[in-house]
Amino acid sequence: MFGKSFSYFLLSISIVLTFLLVVFRPEPKFDYDFEQFFPQDDPELAFYRGVYEKNFGSDNDYLLLAISNPEGDWIDSAFLSRSAKVKTEIQSLSGVDTLISIFDLQIPIINAFGLQTFPVLDWSSGESIQSSAEKLDQFKGSLIAKDGSSFLYLIQNDPKLTKEEGDVLFGQIVLILARNDIKPHAVAGKIQTQRDFVSLMQQEFGLFIGASLVxxxxxxFxxxxxxxxxLIPILVLLIGILWAFGLILLADRPLDIMSVMQPTIFLIVGLSALIHYFTHLIKKLRxxxxxxxxxxxxxxxxxxxxxxxVFTxxxxxxxLYFTSIPALKAFGLWTGFGILILFLAVLGIAPGLLHAFPLSQPNFRFTSTSDRLLSSLFQKVIQRRKVIAFxxxxxxxxxxxxxxxIKxxxxxxxxxxxxxxxxxxFAYFDQQFGGSNPLELYLEKGTEAESLLDLEVLKEMEQVEGKLRELFGEGDFISPLSLIKTLNQAQNQGNPKAFSLPSRGQYLRMERYFAQALDIDGPKVLSENxxxxxxxxxxxxxxxxxxxxxxxxLLNFVQQEIDPKLLRVKWTGTAHLIDRGHESVTLQMAKGLGVAFLIVGLIAGLLFRSWRLSLxxxxxxxxxxxxxxxxxxxxxIEFKLTTAILxxxxxxIAVDDTIHFMSKLKLELAKGKNLHYAIKRTFIDAGRALILTSVILVAGFGLLIxxxxxxxxxxxxxxSFSLIFAxxxxxxxxxxxxxxxxKVWDQKVKVLSHPK
Incomplete structure (x- = not known):
């Protein structure tokens, strides 16, 4: 095997495969979906998708636009007219479900004609603008910035939009804003974040391929x-990377944030393998x-x-495939397969090219200096065994x-x-609009309540919202309670001070308007029943x-203060699920390491026929x-999903050095050498390769910093540090x-020297 004829045969097959991959090259796709970091076995995810999302829709498919007037106060007739036009144009775009802003604010009033609504904002004259400004004060921190410098467009987009459709929608929104000479003070949301992440990913993907090649x-050299x-390693590694990414793309797998690391990983693992082969080849030529x-x-x-x-x-x-996080599973699966594909490229291409190229004597020196240094280090290790161990x-x-x-x-x-x-x-929205992350609580009536609109249930709900404001600040919440508070305000001629829980008498008078109030357009806060x-x-x-x-x-407060016979409360939402993913790092890390330990233990046990040695x-x-x-x-550095997987x-990667060391030791023992001398020869011969490959790996991973x-x-x-420690x-x-x-080795020598 690996003679000239066989090597040329492998090279020919490799050339044909590479040609086909270049001719029928798959189109690379980039994507970023943070929902891929949700733990899929989490019952909270099943509840969110199976119960909450079906009833109330997605809580994360939104875009926040903070609109301010760079020429002065935004409560200006001309600026508001342009802003209203922008709102109408955005709302008409395909992919936009709803758009909520100050232009949609309505004051409900119950009068002789029943429940009627009147717009809060009127910019038809100076007097109406002044009157509107006073009414708008109650919306600061929700639809208006706390410092009054901007107002908010809350755009809810279709949750079924693909990444490409989201890009198109965001581009259309940007075009509408530019056409009307309005530049947002801040922008935050899924479609914008995905677009910017992917753009940065594409830049870094090309950057790290180039830096790794250099x-x-x-x-x-x-x-x-x-x-x-x-030239030969360059050709082998470039073709190997082409094969690895060809496999990924042919499987219709988009490149994501984790893929940025893959070119560097593939190159340095492949280069490490090639240097092992080439240095051994040079030694034989000499x-x-x-x-x-x-x-x-x-x-x-x-x-x-x-x-x-390579296998380890x-x-x-x-x-990582055995974790429950889709992004980690995909990264582990395709990086692992990519490394194996790269190794196949090394075996399929390198021998043939080496046979084809004239191999002049390289300047690489196997000097006795390195042997003396390693021999001296070995003696010091043996002499100070206890010091080293302790x-x-x-x-x-x-x-x-x-x-x-570590937290x-x-x-x-x-x-x-x-x-x-x-x-x-995002920080601007956190400071001025109460936050940028969705906060969602699921409510369910208790066994002694007829509905969530029962007055006693609403009183319990008010306690929950009061606790939320105590924990998160005076933010704005929408809920069945806010619906009833709005009706109470309507009974009091739209007086903002009446936006509160009604008395029993007021509650009884407004009951007949419940159905009408539920029909008013706005975010859904209550199921039909x-x-x-x-x-x-x-x-x-x-x-x-x-x-x-x-x-x-909050949940402790609910358990102690809220009567479950009236109201049951459950925290949910995508922000909660992301946090749950981070909180599961210990479990995810244990799953990955457990599988890795088992595989390496099995390899060592089978290789040396001793489970004691494998441990x-x-x-x-x-x-x-x-x-x-x-x-x-x-x-x-704190523990989180992206650090725990490391x-x-x-x-x-680190176990490679041990496998290489022990493989060399096995060969020395098989020659009949005693343990002391076998370890010394392994230390000197393998130590040189370990140091060289470790330097290469550290330098390669160091690029990612x-x-x-x-x-x-x-x-x-x-x-990089773990490789130095290894x-x-x-x-x-x-x-x-x-x-x-x-004693164990003396018994193993007989077996290894005279295998059955």
Missing amino acids: LMLLVL LVFRKPWGI LGLPKELAIQETFQELTFAVALT TSMGFLS SFLGISLLGIGLSSQ INGYLLDNLPLDHPIQED RMTGRISGRAPDLGSLKMGELRAE ILLIPNMIPLIWMCGLMWLLG FTVAFG FSQFGVTHFTGLLI LLADLMLLPVLLFPLK
Whole structure:
């Protein structure tokens, strides 16, 4: 195998596959849907989609536009006329369900003609504008900014819009605003955020492909300094990436925020494998072997060990498939498969190109200097075994202690830098309009109530809303209670002070208007049978930790103060589900790591035929994870979905060094060498490769630190450090752990040297 004929055969097949992929290339699609971060096995998600959304629609398909007049006060006749025209044009767009603004505000009044409504805002004259301004004060913090500098367009779009349709709709809205010479002070919402995220993703995707290629060229030049040592790996890796992304796109999988990392991951994993092959090949050429024989022996001898390391790296990603978060499942699945596809490209293309290219002597030096340094380090490791063991133990215990202090906390936009325009716009809505995140509570009548409009139920509802205002500030909430308060205001000739819970006598007088009031256009707050409803508002993005505390306080209040026979309350909504995703990080991380530990344990057990050894081999690979926890605490990095997954990925990559070390040790033992000498030779020969590949991996992942996306930035930072920690554990701790097993190894030598 891997002789010239077979290698050319593999190369021919590879060329045909590449040609077909280029000719019939799939169209790349980019997407960002934060709902892909909802845990799919969460009963809260099933309730939201199966009960809440069916009754009251989606709470997240909205766009907030803060409209201000750059030339002065927005309560200006000409500016209001343009703004009203904009409102009418936007409302007529396909894909817009509703648009709520100050132009829609109506004061209900009950008079001799029954229930009638009159517009709050009238800009036909100076006097009417002045009168309207006084009436509008009660809407500050909801449809008008708290400081009065702008007013709000709350656009509810069709929840069935695709990403492309959302882009078109947002573009049409921007065009309408520009055509009427109105520039929003701030914009926030799903279709705008998705568009901006995807635009940034496309920029970073191209950036990191380019940066990774430059890094790869630099490494290859420094290591080999010959045309064949640079051109062949470049061709192999470019074709391998083409295959990997071709598979992803042919499966109709859009590229998302996690995909930004994939080009770098594919390149550095592939480059690491190629350097193992090429350095081994150069060593054989220097020993005087003919070119064809050197190539054949190199790929025959190393393919099993390299395949194992690639497989464990792939399994580190594939284990994410066993989490319940769709975005993580997809990222793990396609990154894992992509790594395997890249390795197939290495085997299918590299041997043939090496046979075809003239291999001049490279400048790569296997000097005795590195052997002396590693030999000296090995002696120090052996002499200070107890110091090393206790040092690793002490640092690890400290890491475990520090990890218990790390908080689980995530934000809706924590993947973006704090100074990003999207962050600034969302912060404006948090400060001036009560929040940018939906706040939703599901209401259901108790067993002793006839409907949610019973006066006693409304009194309980008022307590809940009072607690909400205590926790989140004087925000504006819509609910069955706000409907009744509006009717009470109507009974009092539209007096804003009468927007309150009515007395029993007032309540009895307004009952006959309930049905008429429910027919008034506006957000749905009550089911047709009046048995279920909602309290809906907005809240700032306080983070999952703070929101969890506030939710717990409210639900504790409900449990203690609200009579369940009258009213039952349940927190729901997409913001709640996002927080639930962050809160599930411990479970998600345990699922991923559990699968990864099991796979690596099985590989080690089958490879060395000792389950005791497989357990010991996990120890140096748990060290980087524990130390990474301590580093997170030192750097102030919190646990969230996008950082928790890094532990599984880091384990899958870091274990490669251990597999490589132990594979080399197995070969030395199979030659009949005693344990001490076998470990020493492995330490020197494998140590050189481990250091080189670790430098490449750290440099490659280090590129990701420059990403604007939080998930990509922290991936680069934390995995780079975990690889350094893994190298230290494999070169210093692993030999210390192996020496006490001399009796076990002596028995294994016989088996490994004379397998059945």
